[in-house]
Each structure stands twice: as C-alpha cells, then as structure tokens.
Amino acid sequence: MTLPLTSQYRELFLRDLPLLDVRAPVEFAQGAFPNADNLPLLTDAERHDVGLRYTEQGQPAAIELGHALVGGETREARLQGWLQWCERHPDGQLYCFRGGMRSGIVQEWLADAGRLIPRIRGGYKAMRRFLLESLEETTATLPLVLLSGRSGTGKTRVIEGLDHAVDLEGLARHRGSAFGRRPGGQPTQIDFENALAIRLLRLQAREHMHGPTPVVLEDESKLVGHRLIPPVLHTRMKAAPRVFIEETLASRVQVTIEDYVLQPLVEYAEHHGTEQALDRLGAELLASLDRIRNRLGGARHQALRAMMESALAAQARTGTAEAHRGWIEAVLAEYYDPLYEHALGRQGDIGQPLFVGSRAEVLAFLQQLADSPAPPLARSRQGPSP
Numbered sequence: 001m002t003l004p005l006t007s008q009y010r011e012l013f014l015r016d017l018p019l020l021d022v023r024a025p026v027e028f029a030q031g032a033f034p035n036a037d038n039l040p041l042l043t044d045a046e047r048h049d050v051g052l053r054y055t056e057q058g059q060p061a062a063i064e065l066g067h068a069l070v071g072g073e074t075r076e077a078r079l080q081g082w083l084q085w086c087e088r089h090p091d092g093q094l095y096c097f098r099g100g101m102r103s104g105i106v107q108e109w110l111a112d113a114g115r116l117i118p119r120i121r122g123g124y125k126a127m128r129r130f131l132l133e134s135l136e137e138t139t140a141t142l143p144l145v146l147l148s149g150r151s152g153t154g155k156t157r158v159i160e161g162l163d164h165a166v167d168l169e170g171l172a173r174h175r176g177s178a179f180g181r182r183p184g185g186q187p188t189q190i191d192f193e194n195a196l197a198i199r200l201l202r203l204q205a206r207e208h209m210h211g212p213t214p215v216v217l218e219d220e221s222k223l224v225g226h227r228l229i230p231p232v233l234h235t236r237m238k239a240a241p242r243v244f245i246e247e248t249l250a251s252r253v254q255v256t257i258e259d260y261v262l263q264p265l266v267e268y269a270e271h272h273g274t275e276q277a278l279d280r281l282g283a284e285l286l287a288s289l290d291r292i293r294n295r296l297g298g299a300r301h302q303a304l305r306a307m308m309e310s311a312l313a314a315q316a317r318t319g320t321a322e323a324h325r326g327w328i329e330a331v332l333a334e335y336y337d338p339l340y341e342h343a344l345g346r347q348g349d350i351g352q353p354l355f356v357g358s359r360a361e362v363l364a365f366l367q368q369l370a371d372s373p374a375p376p377l378a379r380s381r382q383g384p385s386p
Contacts, residue, residue: 003107004118006093009130012120013198014205018089020082020117022096022106023124031128031190034198039081041070041102063101079109086115099123128190131197138200139233143212145354145369146237147362148219149245151177151336152252154359155218156259158245161363164203164370165216171195174225176218177336179260179288181225183271183280192227213370216243243366244356249329256328261285261321282312289331296335304330 054062096102314323
C-alpha cells in the first residue's frame with residue numbers, strides 16, 4: 001500500500017492543520033510550529049543512543065537498536081498515543097526532522113493499526129525553510145503601516161482590534177519594555193520567527209482575497225524582550241508611514257495599571273496559583289524597576305521603589321490597584337516620555353504622519369484603511385505631527 005505523502009506547506013499553515021511532530025523533545029523545544037504537538041518516536045536519551053550507534057557502527061546497527069528500544073510494551077504505549085491524537089485530529093499530518101525514517105516508521109505503524117495519516121515530505125527542515133522564504137517574500141511585498149505613541153496609549157489594544165495587524169508583542173510574549181516580562185517566559189527565537197512568518201503568510205492570503213491592505217505593526221525596537229525582529233522586516237518598519245496615538249497622562253496611567261498590574265496578576269494566578277500571584281507580580285515589578293536604576297539615578301530609583309512597595313502592600317490589604325497610580329505616573333512622565341522624545345529625535349525626519357488622534361480615532365482610521373486601502377492624504381485631528 002502506498003502511504004500518503006504531501007508537500008503542500010502553504011496549505012498546512014494557511015489552514016492551521018494539526019501537526020504530529022515525532023521528533024525528540026529536545027528538538028521540539030529548540031523550534032516548532034504553533035499548531036504542532038510533540039509525541040516522539042524516540043526519547044532524548046534513546047535518540048542519543050541511536051545516534052551514537054549510527055556513528056560507531058552505521059545505519060543498520062542504529063536501526064536495529066532503535067527497534068530494540070521501541071519495542072513490546074513501549075511501542076504499544078506510543079502507538080496508542082499516536083492513535084488517540086489521530087482520533088482527536090482526523091485532518092492531522094505527520095513529520096519528523098527530514099520527513100524520513102522516524103516519521104516513515106510511525107506512519108507505517110499507524111497504517112498497520114488502521115489509521116492513515118499523510119506524512120510531510122522533507123519534514124520540519126523543509127517546512128522551516130519554506131517559512132523563512134515566505135517571510136522574505138511577504139515582508140518585501142506587503143504594504144506596512146506603523147503604529148506609534150507614548151507608553152500607555154494602548155497601542156496593543158488597537159492592534160488587537162484589527163484583523164489586518166501583526167501583534168509582535170503577543171507573538172514574542174513580552175510587552176516590549178523594561179516592565180514587559182510575562183509569566184511563562186518567551187518562545188524561542190525560532191518559534192517566534194515561525195509564528196511571525198505564518199501570520200504574514202495569512203495576511204498575504206487575505207490581501208489576495210480582498211485587495212491590498214496595509215499591515216499594521218506596533219513601533220518596536222529591533223528586540224521585543226530578547227526576541228529579534230527579523231532585520232528584513234524591521235528595516236521596512238522603520239521606513240513605513242506612521243499613525244500616532246495621543247492620550248492624556250491620566251488615560252495612560254489607567255491603561256498601564258490594567259496592562260502591567262491587573263492583567264499580569266491574572267496571568268501569575270494562572271501559572272502559580274492565586275495565593276502566590278501578587279507576590280510573584282510584586283517581585284517582577286520591583287526587579288523591572290531595578291533594571292532601569294542607572295537611567296533613573298539612585299535617589300529617584302529609591303523614591304520610586306518605596307512608592308511601588310507601598311502600592312503593593314496596599315493592594316495586598318485592599319485587593320485594589322489604585323495605589324499604583326503614583327509610581328506609574330512618575331515612571332511614565334519621568335522615564336518613558338523622555339525616552340520616547342529621544343527616540344523620535346534619533347529617527348530624524350520621518351515625514352508627515354498619516355493620522356494623529358486618540359486611541360478610538362486611530363482604531364477607526366485604521367479600520368477605514370482596510371476598507372479603502374489606498375493610503376489617504378496625511379491628515380491629523382490634533383496637528384501635523386506628534
């Protein structure tokens with residue numbers, strides 16, 4: 001019986017098809033795809049032993065060892081895991097690193113058990129290469145618009161309200177500032193690049209259906225936390241036309257409380273339990289403040305740290321985050337606003353913005369761009385430049 005083999009990589013990612021990754025856990029941890037589950041043929045230790053046998057005695061001996069390691073009850077247990085996965089994902093597809101022996105063996109065992117599943121030609125290596133090539137292509141061809149504004153203006157909220165945007169901070173699992181770390185840490189650089197390439201691929205497919213629509217990205221430095229935006233994309237971002245959000249300081253303080261205190265508290269509760277959540281959040285906020293000690297200066301850092309500690313104690317007593325307003329307002333006005341002004345100065349003449357307005361007005365403007373994708377004349381409610 002000829003078992004199904006596919007190389008429709010674009011369709012795999014556009015349709016978000018479930019993927020069964022049978023590589024070893026260490027390989028999966030180094031880089032994977034958002035829609036993949038790891039149910040390995042060989043454990044890390046088994047893969048190491050088989051590789052060593054291959055080096056010392058050649059392929060036949062390595063294959064013999066592999067079958068000895070994954071035989072009997074071990075084989076049956078792993079086969080049942082794959083069968084259960086196939087039952088949950090009837091449209092799933094299968095791969096290993098190169099789409100060769102490991103995925104071929106799993107495909108044969110599944111077929112013998114009555115379950116046919118397509119195997120992906122070239123495996124992870126070919127799919128990764130496809131995504132890197134598509135990232136180059138989409139970055140070069142998709143029209144871009146950059147969303148800028150001071151810290152706390154709610155740029156990410158605008159991004160989340162658009163279906164023609166890329167949430168770089170969401171993909172990188174980092175809020176893009178000294179206070180931006182999130183529970184659970186960041187994905188690997190490879191995982192970040194894979195998810196970004198897939199998002200751009202889907203926006204390209206959207207463009208083919210609906211016509212040219214500018215892709216909106218938040219103005220970011222080249223690093224989001226510790227994840228590097230691919231240089232080819234970041235170069236285009238710096239040259240893209242811009243839209244600026246302007247909000248009052250009071251509004252920005254409220255957004256910052258919600259995004260950097262209240263929402264993280266929920267995330268810490270999910271990761272560590274409700275009882276530990278506030279302690280974890282407090283430790284991270286204080287560590288974040290310590291990371292910018294040199295920029296703040298010793299005396300200002302000490303004063304802000306005291307304000308933050310007092311706010312955390314008040315939150316523990318009252319269950320509300322109102323006491324955080326003081327230190328947040330000071331950090332926005334005395335640290336982030338000067339950084340923003342300095343960054344604008346370094347960028348030089350970036351041209352007249354497409355639009356300047358409140359968060360709600362900017363969201364409406366960018367939604368209108370999707371309906372009328374030809375870039376309008378630069379215009380602004382509040383002035384020609386931020």
